[in-house]
Amino acid sequence: MVFRPSPSSCRDFITSLTSAVGSSLIVLSLPAIVTARAEASAARRSMAALATLDDGEAAELAAIAARIIPTDDTPGATEAGAIYFIDNVLGSSRAEELEPLRAGLASLVASARSKYGASSFRALDPDAQDALLTEVEDTPFFATMRFLTIAGTFSLPEYGGNRDGIGWNLIGFEMQHMWQPPYGFYDAEYAREGR
Amino acid sequence: MIRQATFPTREAVDFVVIGSGSAGGIVAKELSTAGFSVVVLEQGPWLGPEDFKHDEWAISQNEGFVWGRRKGHPQTFRKNENEKAKIVEGGGLGYAHNVGGSSIHFSGNFWRLRPVDFQERSLHGAPEGSTLTDWPITYEELEPYYTRVDWEIGVSGLAGPWDPPRSREYPCPPMPIKSTGVLLERAARSLGYTPYPAPVAMLSTPHNNRPACMHCGFCNGFGCEFSAKSSTAVAMIPLALNTGRCELRTGCTASRIETDESGRVTGVVYWDESGNEHAQRARAVVLSANGAETPRLLLLSASSRFPNGLANSSGMVGRNLMFNCGASAVGIFPEPINAYKSVPVTRVVHDFYTFNPALGLFGGGGFTDRSPSAGRPMGAALAGGRFSGARWGSAFKKGLAEEFTHTVAFNAHATSVPMARNSVSLDPDVKDKWGRPALRTTYTNHPMDFEVMKFFRDRAVELMDAAGALETIGSYSENGQTGGVHLLGTCRMGTDPATSVVNRDNRAHDVPNLFMVDGSSLVTSTRGQPTMTIMALAFRAADRIIESARRGDI
Numbered sequence: 001m002v003f004r005p006s007p008s009s010c011r012d013f014i015t016s017l018t019s020a021v022g023s024s025l026i027v028l029s030l031p032a033i034v035t036a037r038a039e040a041s042a043a044r045r046s047m048a049a050l051a052t053l054d055d056g057e058a059a060e061l062a063a064i065a066a067r068i069i070p071t072d073d074t075p076g077a078t079e080a081g082a083i084y085f086i087d088n089v090l091g092s093s094r095a096e097e098l099e100p101l102r103a104g105l106a107s108l109v110a111s112a113r114s115k116y117g118a119s120s121f122r123a124l125d126p127d128a129q130d131a132l133l134t135e136v137e138d139t140p141f142f143a144t145m146r147f148l149t150i151a152g153t154f155s156l157p158e159y160g161g162n163r164d165g166i167g168w169n170l171i172g173f174e175m176q177h178m179w180q181p182p183y184g185f186y187d188a189e190y191a192r193e194g195r
Numbered sequence: 196m197i198r199q200a201t202f203p204t205r206e207a208v209d210f211v212v213i214g215s216g217s218a219g220g221i222v223a224k225e226l227s228t229a230g231f232s233v234v235v236l237e238q239g240p241w242l243g244p245e246d247f248k249h250d251e252w253a254i255s256q257n258e259g260f261v262w263g264r265r266k267g268h269p270q271t272f273r274k275n276e277n278e279k280a281k282i283v284e285g286g287g288l289g290y291a292h293n294v295g296g297s298s299i300h301f302s303g304n305f306w307r308l309r310p311v312d313f314q315e316r317s318l319h320g321a322p323e324g325s326t327l328t329d330w331p332i333t334y335e336e337l338e339p340y341y342t343r344v345d346w347e348i349g350v351s352g353l354a355g356p357w358d359p360p361r362s363r364e365y366p367c368p369p370m371p372i373k374s375t376g377v378l379l380e381r382a383a384r385s386l387g388y389t390p391y392p393a394p395v396a397m398l399s400t401p402h403n404n405r406p407a408c409m410h411c412g413f414c415n416g417f418g419c420e421f422s423a424k425s426s427t428a429v430a431m432i433p434l435a436l437n438t439g440r441c442e443l444r445t446g447c448t449a450s451r452i453e454t455d456e457s458g459r460v461t462g463v464v465y466w467d468e469s470g471n472e473h474a475q476r477a478r479a480v481v482l483s484a485n486g487a488e489t490p491r492l493l494l495l496s497a498s499s500r501f502p503n504g505l506a507n508s509s510g511m512v513g514r515n516l517m518f519n520c521g522a523s524a525v526g527i528f529p530e531p532i533n534a535y536k537s538v539p540v541t542r543v544v545h546d547f548y549t550f551n552p553a554l555g556l557f558g559g560g561g562f563t564d565r566s567p568s569a570g571r572p573m574g575a576a577l578a579g580g581r582f583s584g585a586r587w588g589s590a591f592k593k594g595l596a597e598e599f600t601h602t603v604a605f606n607a608h609a610t611s612v613p614m615a616r617n618s619v620s621l622d623p624d625v626k627d628k629w630g631r632p633a634l635r636t637t638y639t640n641h642p643m644d645f646e647v648m649k650f651f652r653d654r655a656v657e658l659m660d661a662a663g664a665l666e667t668i669g670s671y672s673e674n675g676q677t678g679g680v681h682l683l684g685t686c687r688m689g690t691d692p693a694t695s696v697v698n699r700d701n702r703a704h705d706v707p708n709l710f711m712v713d714g715s716s717l718v719t720s721t722r723g724q725p726t727m728t729i730m731a732l733a734f735r736a737a738d739r740i741i742e743s744a745r746r747g748d749i
Contacts, residue, residue, distance in 0.1 A: 068587040076592065093257050093265075130588065137586070146587055147577065154573035155252040170592065171599035173535060173572040175249060177420065179410040183537055184374030184600075185530030195381070 050084075052091035052098065056120075058083055060105055063122035065149040067129050075166045077149050085152030085161030097144055104141025108132060197436045199443060200232070207476040208232040209744070211463045212483060213449045213492065216296020217726050218713040218733035219483030220427025221348075224434045225737030226481075227441035231744065234475055235441065236465050238448040239292035241428070242299065247418035251573040255416055260291035260300050267628025271635045272677050280622055280635045286678040288487040288619070288636060294445060295428025296485065297680065298726065302415045302539040303396035303424060304563060304608075305350045305727040307341045309359040310334040311549050312719055315558070322557045322643045325612045326515055330718045331690045331699035332735075338362060340731035340738075348730060349402050349425035352394030357545060367399045369541070370408065374532040375564035375603045376541030382605075382662035383562075388546040393563065396425035396727070397538055405429060410537035415569040427730075447473075448629060452480055452496040452505055452709070460709045466629060479708040479749050481740070483733070486516070486682030486714035490619045491634055493686070493711075506686075506703035506711070511696050513619040515687050516638060517611040517720040518679030520560070522648045522671035524655035525567045525604045526664025527582050532603050535570030539563075547654065548722060557643050560609025560651055560722045562658065567604040575599050582666055605658050607651030608723020611683075612641035619685050640675045648672060681725050686715035700739035701732070708749050712736045 050058050062083035069077040077083075090098045105121075112118040116128055124132070136142045152161030154168065162168065168175060182188035202208050209231035212223045219235060227233045239262075253259045262268045263285065270287035271280035291297045311318060313330040321327035342363045344350065351367035369392030372380070376393075383390040397408050397419075408423040422429040435441040446468030453461045453474065462476040482489050490513035494504040504512050544562040568575035576595055580586045581602075583594025617639065621632035648671035656669040689695025692704035697716055703709040714729050716736075721728055743749050 069592050070589050072589050072592070074592075074596075089252075133587075150576045150579075151252060151256060151573055154576050156248070156250050159252055167576075168572055171572060171575065171595050172531075172533075173599060177249075177409060177411045179412065179536040181371045181537075182374075183410075184533040186374035186377040186528075186532065187372055190372060190377040 050087045052087045057102070057105065058087060060109070060121050061086060061101070061145070063129065064108075064133065064145050065152070067126065067133055068146055068149040069153050070126075074170055077153050079163070080153045080161050080166040081163040082149050082152030082161045085155060085159050086148045088160040089148065089151075094148070097148075101141065101144060104136075104139065104144070108136065108141070111135070197433060198439055199436045200439050200441055202232060202234055202442050202475075204473050204475045207462070207478050208234050209478050210234075210481055211236060211475050211477040212481045213463060214296065214483040214485065214488070214713065215294045215427065215432060215443065216290075216483065216485060216713070217298045217427055217729045219481070220295060220298070220431040220435070221730055221733035222481050222483055222712055222737050222740075223441055223443075224431040225734065226741065227435045227438040229741045231440065231741075233435070233441040234477070235435070235443045236447045236449050236463065236475070237294050237443065237445045239294065239445065241294040241432075241443070241445050242418055244420045244422060247413075247420040249411070249413045249417070251571050255571065255574060260293055260418070261289045262292045263287065269625055269627065269633050271622045271625050271633055273635070273637050274639050274675070275616065276637060280637070282625060283678065288634060288678055288682050289680045290485050290487065290682065293428070294432060294443065295426035298396070298426035299418045299424075299428060300416050301396070301726060303726075304540055304543075304724040305344070305352070305394045305396045306543070306561065306722060306724040307359055307361075307394075308334060308337070308721060308728050309548065312721065315719060319552070319557065322612050322641060324614065325641060325643075326615050326694075327613055328689065328694070328718060331688055334359060337728075337731050337735060340734040341727065343734045344727055344730045347403070347734075348396060348427070348430045349398050349405065350394055350396050350727075351399040353392045355391055357389055357391045365394065366402050369393070370395060370397065370399050370538050372541045373534065373537055373564070375534045375566070378526075378528070378532070378603050378662040379542045379544065379562065379564040379605055379658065382658040383542075383544045383546075385661045386658065388544050390542045390544050393540045393543045395538055395540060398423045398425065403430065408538065412536045412570050415539045416571070449484070449492055450495070450629065450631070452482070452492065454496075454498060454500060454505065454706070456500070458500055458706060460706055479710070479740075479744070481710045481712055483711075483713045486685045486717075487619050487634055489711055489713055489715045490685040491621065494621050495631060501705070506696055506705045506709060508705050509693055509696060511615075511687060511694060513685050514615045514617070515613040515684040516617040516619055516636070517613050517681070517683040517717075518638075518676050519681045519683075519720055519723040519725070520609040520611050520640075520644050520648045520651075520672075520676075521723065522607040522609070522652035522655055522669070523567075523604050524652070524659040524667055524669040525581060525602055526659040526662060526667045527598065527602050528662075528664060529601070531600045533600050534566030534603055535572075535599070539565055539569065544658075545722075547651070554650070556647055556650060557612065558610030558647055558720075558722075560607050560647070562655065563606050563608065565604040565606050567598075567602050572599065581668055603662075605655045605662075607648075607655055609647050609651055610722060611720040612643050613684050613687075613719065614641055619682075636678065638676060640672075645673075645675075681714065681720075681723070683714045683717045683720055683725055686711045687718050688716045689718065700743070701736035702739075702743075710736060710740060
């Protein structure tokens with residue numbers, strides 16, 4: 001992707017850089033600047049208003065999504081912005097899931113409090129989060145969160161998630177409308193060897 | 196610009212065709228081309244290339260083409276008549292609700308039947324408890340119509356000694372082989388089988404003013420943005436409308452077929468998109484609503500003269516439902532396969548088309564090379580964890596990255612044994628958005644089905660191992676099938692009015708001016724790829740209907 005920021009987004013970029021990395025700007029190499037700019041762009045979007053969930057709910061569900069498709073050596077549901085997809089569909093095609101999800105979340109937070117004395121799921125460390133999710137992984141609540149997290153990571157970006165095709169990149173899928181042989185290793189070999 | 200006819204509802208047209216899918220699209224084109232006036236009722240919209248996006252969320256997850264509970268069309272399922280049917284979540288009897296029907300979103304595997312399919316009972320007997328019987332027509336009678344499907348609908352393939360006899364070559368050469376096909380072909384050869392290029396209803400080269408496939412990969416479950424997939428929406432409907440004698444009414448749902456005191460059909464009552472009721476008068480009706488909706492509409496059209504449903508003196512309307520048995524092996528390989536690119540299938544193996552009698556099995560089937568998740572990223576992720584065993588977390592994520600590009604499925608597609616107890620009927624409690632009784636499925640596989648599926652699962656695993664998979668997972672429906680997308684046998688064709696619903700020309704035994712033309716007519720299940728036969732039968736039925744109409748015999 002080529003970044004050609006408009007003057008206003010340049011201003012946002014500088015603003016976010018100023019707050020994020022401050023005086024270290026001068027030591028960034030060019031590729032790093034491009035990366036930082038992309039992250040700044042994501043950060044800007046992440047401040048977009050939620051349509052359905054309140055900030056606290058969104059932060060909790062995003063923390064769950066981040067354990068389903070974690071950020072490790074590659075980006076995960078967080079970078080894909082899966083929570084924006086989730087917020088979008090809970091206000092539209094999956095509106096019937098909103099209240100059951102809220103109830104499931106309340107129950108999860110109650111467990112976080114009783115077992116770890118935490119005020120929220122997101123306040124826990126990842127190991128504790130995984131332990132809590134493992135306890136509920138056969139519940140409809142977890143099934144819904146898994147479904148929505150995956151859908152939000154791999155759907156068309158126009159639904160709010162899968163930003164910059166992060167989900168697709170993760171699994172090696174390229175969204176194209178035309179392909180030509182060879183498609184893979186074995187048909188390339190077949191074309192060379194005739195069998 | 197298409198100049199579509201418009202007909203007033205109060206004046207009888209020659210034919211109302213209910214459904215514009217694989218069969219209805221062909222019948223509408225044939226009848227209007229022959230000079231008859233035709234009104235086609237289609238409950239869904241006419242979708243075009245601009246609608247056919249690579250959008251899994253809308254199309255696969257939100258009933259884009261296949262309507263269900265979310266769109267006001269719940270279905271119910273029970274295993275047998277002693278159970279109370281429950282509402283199904285997803286699945287059920289699936290078909291695409293749009294002009295072109297399921298030919299819009301199918302994978303387009305166009306396998307002709309072989310002579311054996313038409314005479315299987317005579318040749319091999321019937322499994323105990325089944326209603327298996329011979330067809331009232333033969334392969335030789337249907338062959339010219341298969342050839343018309345090849346040329347008029349558009350099929351790519353390679354004729355060879357592996358095929359049943361054909362009167363003409365394919366119009367288009369086979370699709371380029373994918374890595375999935377290479378793996379199946381090599382494995383099959385190493386085991387002494389005869390793999391060959393898959394015949395598919397997609398254009399490998401331009402044909403009939405339609406362009407060639409661009410190999411975008413979004414075939415199975417999606418519509419073709421290039422019109423290279425041979426749906427009746429692109430291959431037939433425009434020709435029908437261009438005659439100036441055919442009117443296509445989309446968003447129109449048939450509610451009942453009307454009859455008079457003499458027992459003849461007089462027209463069709465339907466709702467338009469806004470829910471307004473209309474009645475189109477007609478001299479004859481062709482019901483091509485598919486193997487689920489055709490029997491349902493006949494049952495919904497019961498009257499004092501036809502108390503058990505229209506055309507149902509045999510009690511066979513809705514019975515003998517068949518889905519096709521299946522099995523699969525998924526393998527993971529060291530190098531990239533990228534099964535998500537291009538068409539769903541490039542090779543077939545038909546060495547088990549008819550079982551060796553020594554096996555003690557009935558029927559047969561064939562193999563195809565596939566993506567394990569139809570090449571869909573979201574679908575693959577939702578099903579992910581096949582090899583990693585993890586359903587979420589870092590191990591799940593790592594597994595997805597390895598599985599999506601490096602796996603292949605060898606799928607088996609096979610016969611189902613017909614049984615009178617397996618049926619489509621009207622649910623006594625659940626209603627759809629129109630207030631009609633919901634589709635109720637009653638289904639328990641014949642014991643032979645399980646033996647056949649297990650046999651094919653084992654052969655698929657052997658093929659996968661022979662292909663050199665690092666790991667292989669075989670599967671079949673061990674708990675029995677509860678739905679499907681091949682909806683067959685529910686108004687079976689036959690010579691005896693006591694045991695069949697339509698005669699050898701697709702005319703209802705009980706009603707002289709009513710014809711059922713779709714998957715419901717199929718006497719046997721096919722080897723898992725019924726659409727080409729549904730289309731060939733539609734061309735043949737149209738010929739017979741035209742002949743009868745011209746004779747004044749309707």
